Amino acid sequence: MKTSIATVSISGDLEQKLAAIAAAGFAGVEIFENDFLAFDGSPAEVGRMVRDHGLEVTLFQPFRDFEGMPEPLRGRNFDRAERKFDLMQELGTDLMLICSNVSPVALGGIDRIAADFLELGERAARRNLRVGYEALAWGRHIHDHRDAWEVVRRADHANIGLILDSFHTLARRIDVNSIRSIPGDKIFIVQLADAPQIEMDLLYWSRHFRNMPGEGDLAVIDFMRAVAATGYDGYLSLEIFNDQFRGGSPSAISVDGHRSLVYLMDRVSRLEPDIAIQVPAMPDRARVESVAFIEFSADEEEGGQLAALFSAMGFERAAEHRSKRVTLYRQGGIRLVLNTEDKGFAASSYLVHGATAYALGLKVDDARAAFERALALGAECFEQAVGPDEITMPAIRGVGGGVIYFLDDTAGLARIWDVEFIPHAAVADTAPAGLIAIDHVAQTVKYDEMLTWLLFYTSTLAAHKTPMVDIVDPAGLVRSQVVENAEGTLRVTMNGAENRNTLAGHFITETSGSGIQHLAFSTGDIFATADALRRNGFVTLAITPNYYDDVEARFGLDPELTERLKSRNILYDRDEHGEYFQLYSPTFGEGLFFEIVERRGYRGYGAPNAIFRIAALRRHLRPAGMPRR
Numbered sequence: 089m090k091t092s093i094a095t096v097s098i099s100g101d102l103e104q105k106l107a108a109i110a111a112a113g114f115a116g117v118e119i120f121e122n123d124f125l126a127f128d129g130s131p132a133e134v135g136r137m138v139r140d141h142g143l144e145v146t147l148f149q150p151f152r153d154f155e156g157m158p159e160p161l162r163g164r165n166f167d168r169a170e171r172k173f174d175l176m177q178e179l180g181t182d183l184m185l186i187c188s189n190v191s192p193v194a195l196g197g198i199d200r201i202a203a204d205f206l207e208l209g210e211r212a213a214r215r216n217l218r219v220g221y222e223a224l225a226w227g228r229h230i231h232d233h234r235d236a237w238e239v240v241r242r243a244d245h246a247n248i249g250l251i252l253d254s255f256h257t258l259a260r261r262i263d264v265n266s267i268r269s270i271p272g273d274k275i276f277i278v279q280l281a282d283a284p285q286i287e288m289d290l291l292y293w294s295r296h297f298r299n300m301p302g303e304g305d306l307a308v309i310d311f312m313r314a315v316a317a318t319g320y321d322g323y324l325s326l327e328i329f330n331d332q333f334r335g336g337s338p339s340a341i342s343v344d345g346h347r348s349l350v351y352l353m354d355r356v357s358r359l360e361p362d363i364a365i366q367v368p369a370m371p372d373r374a375r376v377e378s379v380a381f382i383e384f385s386a387d388e389e390e391g392g393q394l395a396a397l398f399s400a401m402g403f404e405r406a407a408e409h410r411s412k413r414v415t416l417y418r419q420g421g422i423r424l425v426l427n428t429e430d431k432g433f434a435a436s437s438y439l440v441h442g443a444t445a446y447a448l449g450l451k452v453d454d455a456r457a458a459f460e461r462a463l464a465l466g467a468e469c470f471e472q473a474v475g476p477d478e479i480t481m482p483a484i485r486g487v488g489g490g491v492i493y494f495l496d497d498t499a500g501l502a503r504i505w506d507v508e509f510i511p512h513a514a515v516a517d518t519a520p521a522g523l524i525a526i527d528h529v530a531q532t533v534k535y536d537e538m539l540t541w542l543l544f545y546t547s548t549l550a551a552h553k554t555p556m557v558d559i560v561d562p563a564g565l566v567r568s569q570v571v572e573n574a575e576g577t578l579r580v581t582m583n584g585a586e587n588r589n590t591l592a593g594h595f596i597t598e599t600s601g602s603g604i605q606h607l608a609f610s611t612g613d614i615f616a617t618a619d620a621l622r623r624n625g626f627v628t629l630a631i632t633p634n635y636y637d638d639v640e641a642r643f644g645l646d647p648e649l650t651e652r653l654k655s656r657n658i659l660y661d662r663d664e665h666g667e668y669f670q671l672y673s674p675t676f677g678e679g680l681f682f683e684i685v686e687r688r689g690y691r692g693y694g695a696p697n698a699i700f701r702i703a704a705l706r707r708h709l710r711p712a713g714m715p716r717r
């Protein structure tokens with residue numbers, strides 16, 4: 089498969105853009121005229137720069153307001169096109185993109201437009217150039233790829249073809265199956281973009297909110313299936329107008345872009361196995377069976393505090409690592425690993441981020457396959473020296489530089505706990521609290537990394553994302569989106585912080601980056617759990633009495649239930665599937681905390697309660713500017 093990206097999709101000057109695009113693995117680049125105009129060098133120099141990076145110029149664009157014009161504008165447009173043909177020849181590309189005319193004086197008329205393209209085709213042919221016609225969703229007369237195709241068909245010239253752009257087709261909800269009857273060789277290039285589903289003016293939506301395939305809500309897979317069915321096997325070119333990307337990291341955005349194309353085509357080739365496009369072979373998305381463990385890094389002192397907290401939550405100190413200062417805590421199906429080594433990755437993570445949950449172990453159907461797929465999608469492999477009796481778990485780097493380990497039932501990996509750890513003779517300092525499993529892992533990320541990690545998870549693991557919700561923090565909005573699988577065995581909530589004053593923003597600032605901010609454990613009986621926790625000396629986050637008045641009124645709760653909730657600081661929510669109960673620990677360190685939930689059919693995450701628990705959690709934070717500990 090041949091991948092390309094338009095220079096407008098990323099930030100930086102032309103040199104920075106090309107370097108990032110090449111490093112991410114693209115083969116081609118669309119040169120946007122403005123990037124060229126702003127560059128202090130000749131077209132030939134730009135062409136050389138592109139080729140020096142091992143890239144090809146896939147097209148030059150955009151040429152605007154060409155077709156269906158009255159004289160003398162029509163004549164001038166041909167002169168203008170000839171000038172750009174000169175430039176293209178110097179640049180070293182044979183394809184020009186003409187987007188449909190938006191001028192109020194454009195005359196329209198499909199045969200008039202076709203005649204203009206026939207004449208331009210003749211001129212292009214003299215120079216061995218080609219021209220592709222793209223219907224902008226807001227074009228004056230042509231705003232549907234079916235009409236653009238009719239123009240191309242009537243022009244009937246070898247050097248005139250069609251350019252498809254998923255945004256324009258999908259934004260207008262045009263039936264993508266209409267693409268299946270277009271001959272593949274008349275499609276000169278395919279541009280791809282996704283976008284979040286928001287109701288707004290088409291032009292504004294397109295120019296500011298496009299994102300990478302798989303990052304938005306449009307049916308880009310269906311679009312691409314239809315394109316693939318035509319036999320098309322040319323470039324797949326990202327054209328992403330996005331305000332955030334324009335200001336983002338050129339390399340990170342390029343890596344996301346490349347991943348999005350590989351992932352898209354992986355999905356398409358599984359649905360349409362006979363397509364002409366060659367798609368890299370890789371294992372299918374990994375099925376997550378459970379969150380097998382969470383590993384914390386800390387020094388001795390904070391490690392002791394965390395251990396006390398685990399103990400208060402009813403965890404049993406189950407085993408010690410044979411050779412390292414690593415302790416395994418267990419309760420129900422939950423494993424927490426506390427690493428207080430002063431060497432190795434955990435120690436360096438502690439130095440940089442403080443006491444955090446730096447690693448996530450996922451039990452998948454096939455750990456090797458999950459690892460291979462992640463690498464094929466551009467994930468960074470994680471390796472560190474293992475001791476003589478230790479097992480190497482396949483691992484990659486995840487959010488905030490943390491680690492994701494893959495485990496499975498194969499003999500080598502399933503035995504890890506027995507091989508590496510020595511069990512304790514029952515040392516339960518406290519009574520179990522009925523915790524069963526990890527309900528969800530909550531990661532806090534910088535807002536402009538949200539799309540990166542959503543794509544990372546959904547492309548690697550068999551999981552989907554849910555719509556974004558706003559979480560109201562007294563100090564600002566936090567955007568929250570969930571990655572989960574249908575079985576409910578993987579639930580990762582991602583909170584994107586835009587400003588450092590929010591609880592999430594504070595966590596990012598003070599721990600030097602994104603990471604796991606809280607863990608939610610499930611229980612089958614939140615009231616019994618709350619009582620057990622209390623007996624263990626666990627301090628529950630205090631919720632205001634005002635909350636309970638409101639919740640009782642809002643849901644029409646039995647006052648007796650309200651009282652049971654209130655006396656235990658349990659929050660309540662309900663959706664069409666059932667009820668939800670939550671309680672929280674105060675924050676530990678720079679904002680790490682724990683949650684305990686009981687789901688009675690409920691599918692959400694208690695978003696309406698977030699404002700109340702955030703306000704309460706904030707009361708425990710170290711004031712800004714005060715030294716750590």
Ligand SMILES: O=C(O)c1ccc(O)c(O)c1
Nearest residue numbers: 150187222253294295327
């Ligand atoms: O927003 C635009 O004007 C514009 C220009 C060229 C394109 O290929 C496109 O999809 C949009």
Ligand SMILES: [Mg+2]
Nearest residue numbers: 222253279327
């Ligand atoms: Mg386009």
